[in-house]
Amino acid sequence: MTMTPVMNLGHFLTSAARRLPDLPGLVQGDRVWTWSELNRRVDSAVLALRAQGIGKSDRILVHSRNSNILFESMWVAFKLGAVWVPMNFRLTPPEVAYLGASSRARVMIYDHGFEAQVDAVRAESPALELVLSIGEPREGERRYEDLVDLNAELPPDVEAEVAYDDPLWLFYTSGTTGRPKAAMLTHGQMAFVVTNHLCDLMPGTTERDASLAIAPLSHGAGVHALTQVARGARTILLGSDRLDPDEAWALVERHRITNMFTVPSIVKILVEHEAVDRYDHSSLRYVIYAGAPMYREDQKHALRKLGKVLVQYYGLGEATGNITVLPPHLHTAEDDPSYPIGSCGYARTGMEVGILDPEGRRLPPGEAGEICVRGPAVFAGYSDNPEANAKALAGGWFHTGDLGHLDERGFLYITGRSSDMYISGGSNIYPREIEELLLQHPAVAEAAVVGVPHPKWGETGVAVLVPEAGQNPSAEDIFAFLDGRLSKYKWPTTVVFWPELPKSGYGKVPKQMVRKLLLERAEQGQEVK
Numbered sequence: 001m002t003m004t005p006v007m008n009l010g011h012f013l014t015s016a017a018r019r020l021p022d023l024p025g026l027v028q029g030d031r032v033w034t035w036s037e038l039n040r041r042v043d044s045a046v047l048a049l050r051a052q053g054i055g056k057s058d059r060i061l062v063h064s065r066n067s068n069i070l071f072e073s074m075w076v077a078f079k080l081g082a083v084w085v086p087m088n089f090r091l092t093p094p095e096v097a098y099l100g101a102s103s104r105a106r107v108m109i110y111d112h113g114f115e116a117q118v119d120a121v122r123a124e125s126p127a128l129e130l131v132l133s134i135g136e137p138r139e140g141e142r143r144y145e146d147l148v149d150l151n152a153e154l155p156p157d158v159e160a161e162v163a164y165d166d167p168l169w170l171f172y173t174s175g176t177t178g179r180p181k182a183a184m185l186t187h188g189q190m191a192f193v194v195t196n197h198l199c200d201l202m203p204g205t206t207e208r209d210a211s212l213a214i215a216p217l218s219h220g221a222g223v224h225a226l227t228q229v230a231r232g233a234r235t236i237l238l239g240s241d242r243l244d245p246d247e248a249w250a251l252v253e254r255h256r257i258t259n260m261f262t263v264p265s266i267v268k269i270l271v272e273h274e275a276v277d278r279y280d281h282s283s284l285r286y287v288i289y290a291g292a293p294m295y296r297e298d299q300k301h302a303l304r305k306l307g308k309v310l311v312q313y314y315g316l317g318e319a320t321g322n323i324t325v326l327p328p329h330l331h332t333a334e335d336d337p338s339y340p341i342g343s344c345g346y347a348r349t350g351m352e353v354g355i356l357d358p359e360g361r362r363l364p365p366g367e368a369g370e371i372c373v374r375g376p377a378v379f380a381g382y383s384d385n386p387e388a389n390a391k392a393l394a395g396g397w398f399h400t401g402d403l404g405h406l407d408e409r410g411f412l413y414i415t416g417r418s419s420d421m422y423i424s425g426g427s428n429i430y431p432r433e434i435e436e437l438l439l440q441h442p443a444v445a446e447a448a449v450v451g452v453p454h455p456k457w458g459e460t461g462v463a464v465l466v467p468e469a470g471q472n473p474s475a476e477d478i479f480a481f482l483d484g485r486l487s488k489y490k491w492p493t494t495v496v497f498w499p500e501l502p503k504s505g506y507g508k509v510p511k512q513m514v515r516k517l518l519l520e521r522a523e524q525g526q527e528v529k
Helices: 011-019 035-051 068-080 093-103 115-124 144-148 187-200 220-231 245-255 264-272 296-306 386-392 431-438 475-482 511-523
Strands: 024-028 031-034 059-063 083-087 107-110 130-133 167-174 180-186 210-213 234-237 259-262 286-289 310-314 324-326 352-356 369-374 398-406 412-417 422-424 427-429 444-454 458-467 494-497
Touching: 011 035, 011 068, 011 220, 024 035, 024 068, 031 035, 035 068, 035 144, 059 068, 059 093, 059 115, 068 083, 068 167, 068 220, 068 234, 083 093, 093 115, 093 180, 107 115, 130 144, 167 187, 180 187, 187 220, 210 220, 210 245, 220 234, 220 259, 234 245, 245 264, 259 264, 264 286, 264 296, 296 310, 352 398, 386 398, 422 444, 422 458, 431 444, 431 458, 431 475, 444 511, 458 511, 475 494
Parallel strands: 024 234, 059 083, 059 107, 083 167, 107 130, 210 234, 210 259, 259 286, 286 310, 458 494
Antiparallel strands: 024 031, 167 180, 310 324, 352 369, 369 398, 398 412, 422 427, 444 458
């Protein structure tokens, strides 16, 4: 591990507070937090937790909807030299229990309504010592706000000393098999990522800019918000955890929003809603989308409604979003062959994209192979998972598992996946996790989950099930079984029952064949539309 001392990433907040103390840093509804107020609250919480013995490399698990406290918890962890472990707030108690135990979190911060998730972590994680409630605490818990109020006198600097490879964020990303893996993001790596985002995605961002946070801050939107702090640009949060296009466009007009980060399915919802024509969105400079390809017709419609403001990037959590970029000037609503239509862009600044064959050899332009990337944005590896690290980082490249090719100019085209993963609404969905759960149903003998095209979500899951002999389960039975066991965004939208699954000569179920049969039957009007 590199021991080179670097800036603690928490210093971005300190710097914004010193340079722009009275400017708004975060807004939700009518509540405005200035940079100086945010920094004071964070520093007070840092000192309070440090007094409790929480510090370098300790893991802080956070299960919350978007709020000022979720935002602050990032900076609390960074300044402590601890590791931020944010959860998707839609995860069920069993899912959170696994992540809490695997991360070995000592502290958990949770939002109201997620008591069951806390109890599940307590039951599975002996490392958990301190639970902080955003709302009213239960017995044995403390209010987060009490930490904020403890320290009236604050020293000028509270950031812990850190090295380049010191982790600051466990970014949970599922693998193609088994349980989610914890990608370790570090202070040095993330300093590059912030610089790269500002260079390639939002050039010219300053304190005069404003960003609308639509997605949960626990993942890509959190990285995006971090870049806003680096330049002193304010972040605006939606009023609730449900997307209301009318509210979103009203906020764009009210706050003169200049940039936002989202996924193609959300862009589609926003630009197809009638509110897009009722509010002034001329302030927008960058509407950044990632997480899935955007259908060409949806792209054209968005460009006609918003103008040349679309920015696409391709990037996994392990490369922290830094693989390719397609900037606004390369988006067009016209089918002009001089534009790289269908491409996800060219390599990000400081990053290198290679197309490799199964033996790890580079392939020339036009030839398809595995998309691999190397450069300072690549993560430090998966926590406590040497086998996965050896595979993912073989030969000095990060292997994405996606298939594609580069053209002569260096534009990347994604053509498929080497895994069974599919992307629904911008979220990576991994069938094995769902299949293993479905097989726990007493009436299910075999299960195969595949992604099929969907006009709204890009792709959606179909569960093909073979019932146990003498059993006759319904789709309603299956959905009732999944309820509380699996996050709803991972649920297949359709369940069908077949007498048998197709098998290869080795007894395996070829997912391509399952998907092909589903699509053929859909064309014949039999099932799955």
